[in-house]
Amino acid sequence: MTAAPFPATLAPVKRIPLWRRYLRRPLGVVALAVFAVVVAVAALASWLAPYDPNFVDFAITHAPPGNGHPLGGDSAGRDILSRLLAGAQTTLYGAVITCVAGLVLGVPAGVSAGYFGGATDRICSWISDALQSVPGMIVLLVVAAGTGQNFTVLMVALGVFLAPGYYRIARARALAVRKEPYIDAARVAGVTNARILRTHMLRAVYAPIIVQTALTAGIAIGMQAGLQFLGIGSASTPSWGQMMNDGFQNMLTYPLILLWPSIALGVTIAALAFIGSTLADLVSVRVELPTRRGVARVRQALEAGTSSGTHAHQAADCALRIENLRVGYASPTGVKKVVRGVSLDAAPGEVLGIVGESGSGKTQTLFSVLDLLPPGGTAVADGIWVGGEEVSRRSPKERAALLGRSIGYVPQEPMTNLDPCYPIERQLAEPLRHVHGLSKAEARQRARDILVRVGITDPDRVLAAYPHQISGGMAQRVLIAGAVAGRPSLLVADEPSTALDVTVQAEVLELLRELQREYGMALVIVTHNFGVVADICDRVVVMKDGRVVETGPVEQIFRRPADPYTAELISASLDDAEGRDELDETWLDRRTAQEGAR
Ligand SMILES: Nc1ncnc2c1ncn2[C@@H]1O[C@H](COP(=O)(O)OP(=O)(O)OP(=O)(O)O)[C@@H](O)[C@H]1O
Structure with a gap:
């Protein structure tokens, strides 16, 4: 696959030097100023000292401040100020x-x-x-x-x-x-x-x-x-x-x-x-939590946002429906809007692809649904429905309860999403026990069954293994198993095959498609690869700069892209392939055959 078109110009990365960031800290500035005075005094001690620090004048022994000795004299009759400066x-x-x-x-x-x-x-x-x-x-x-x-x-x-x-x-x-x-x-x-x-x-x-x-x-x-x-x-x-x-x-x-x-x-x-x-x-790298005022400022900036994208189903029929989603971050120069009015939906049994160049806001859109936006990210929407229920106005706790039950999530990086400290069995069984209330034995059995279902031939070894003992492809299967173990109605996958080698990529995509059909889930898959879209998606949402450029059935988007950007993306995806037109046809023919077989 060829990367999406590279932007002609890149915004310069502004790095604020350490000393300038330091000068924004009042306490640090005061401390530095005090220390600078000490250094200056030390450097200029011989000029500033009114007397030789070792000169003894018995007349000022234990003398109080005054009489030409601002700090008085010590017990040997020396000027304290001069000794302090030399000290x-x-x-x-x-x-x-x-x-x-x-x-x-x-x-x-x-x-x-x-x-x-x-x-x-x-x-x-x-x-x-x-x-x-x-x-x-x-x-x-x-x-x-x-x-x-x-x-x-x-x-x-x-x-x-x-x-x-x-x-x-x-x-x-x-x-x-x-x-x-x-x-x-x-x-x-x-x-x-x-x-x-x-x-x-x-x-x-x-x-x-x-x-x-x-x-x-x-x-x-x-x-x-x-x-x-x-x-x-x-x-x-x-x-x-x-x-x-x-x-x-x-x-x-x-x-x-x-x-x-x-x-x-x-x-x-x-x-x-x-x-x-x-x-x-x-x-130190610290996560700065946004202040209430900061969040309010971002919310205000996101208030006015026109929607882009269309819906294909009634709200009540959707496994996922997003209406006019906006996401922004507070930045030193104002509010950075990364999703600017996205609307989309996916029905049970449907595979929706979200496609677009890097930085177009695909992941931020998904993370808003999953409540996974990083600290500082604020999402505002006219509505988000999961399984026909509006969830955007629910409390974070209530939304969290949907995860694992109604929504399964397959991340991009399999290895970093498994805890290296625990064996796979524990990582699969824990949500089943604590979210779904299964007993230890039931959770283990369910985990084993689902591993077999996702194509792992030696489930007992994998259950006992730690993440570093299994391959990347296997780890992704484990994560898919974990995502579908609770039988969610919506499976969300963020570039699920990107970190895997080509042969495993195809298997993982095929597995997702099979599971989606078997469980009747809606599958929303984020990708920048039109090959993936052509392989498994029913409909596609094309995104650019945080907005939806166009939405439609895959065949329509492939045959008659309405927007030049979509045509450019498809073309870029297929540039390296032998003969774009033939490949287009090959894909479309294969899809037609698949549709017929279903
Ligand atoms: N924590 C953050 N603070 C500020 N901006 C962010 C943050 N996280 C992401 N962004 C910005 O949001 C925009 C959209 O990012 P997003 O990850 O959704 O892109 P994407 O379309 O998924 O791209 P990719 O395919 O490369 O993952 C980018 O410009 C990114 O720089």
Whole structure:
């Protein structure tokens, strides 16, 4: 089959950069501004400080704020403001050293462990676990003693202890990405491991690593202050931890000496924590649930919509009837209308094909009936009838009760629609027990019978198997079995054969047709393939841009398409075939023969 005609122009995909999305978060912006002030203060400390931070003037010992010393003097007669500014420099320098050490050790190790697995993974994970189980503070005190309290070495050592945080995140991301087909494709294309690691893997880990760095910096600053508080580090290098130690010893008599470094430390750590959590929010994929106002806005935009498409049956005779369905999503630029007034119907015993190019709104139409629209999707219709009953005004709970009883659904991707954690028997029997009230034994028997009916020759093995133990074609048969097990009056199938190979495709379509006849169901099948339409459908609805272009019996649509778009779609479907006209005739002749046989 040839794909539907490709649009001449494509709307540009607008990606909003991370920093711009960040600037939309007020809390994140405030935290960033505070941190920027701390960085600026640290960078300009030597210019901003009114005195040398180590200059001692006994006249200002324990002095309160004032007299040219805005924050007063400490217990050794040094200007607190000057020491606080110089301490910011020490603090940030230490945090940078710690984060760099953690990054350099943790990220490459995590990415390699996740990508290569095996011994690399075991060894790296063992080291990471060992580092986490060692009491870090004690080792840092030993390192301080052994290195003459060298601050830089101490911060590198702290980075080593924080590296497992980076390692775990990088490994988990790399493990997930390693299984992606594009990694296999890169390997098959001859791309070296080193290049895959540098490009695909590092790209996949960078967002969570940025988040982790903000959080690690906060932790590093806190631990650094703790070490300095314990007296680690050179006495001539001003630091917030040292200042807190001084303030702690005079806490009852001169509490302000403790207050200033505590505020500086608390504000800096809090700013980093908020930056980290804002970034975490932005990089994690979260389903944003629409607000009531958002839904109301979409509903309002969908109010005015003219119907497209025709009905062939009376409402009471239909297994499915949709009248003027509109579906929309809230988007940054307004409301995106993806279905714009679709009307169609299908009677029991009839096969209705919904056909159209990719993005024409076929699946959204079906999902509206099945209540499967993703969060943010809003459907409005003049009416939706299932089995002659209007359901669009019923509660979601009542509509959900129709699924499994009145409506069966066969999805496009067989494998992803089966839970890998449970054997097939459980997945088939569960709805039969809980929706249809069958006993365990009855449900198992029904599941077994229906598997036999859908052409599975060894039902007992399949019932005991997990999804990964059966083929894609078998999985699709299992899903069809599940969909028809409750004897619904309407079977809805979304591209049920697309994910299968050609021979299996034909068998699955034939099976659907047989079951539809046997159970007298209406079958509504979504496809972009006119071959499928010609093979099994009685009537067809052609969709484009969320609207129905034309509706009619298959033969009429094939012989005399009323709309040029339909003619173009049929032509595109048959382009690759040997002689379009002959194939048209072949299909039509075959259909006529089938009709005669029925
Ligand atoms: N969650 C969503 N948010 C916004 N737009 C969406 C969402 N899901 C689908 N759409 C849009 O709805 C339109 C119709 O999608 P739909 O899946 O119904 O197309 P389709 O005709 O079934 O195509 P295909 O054959 O490729 O599945 C598309 O433009 C799609 O981008």
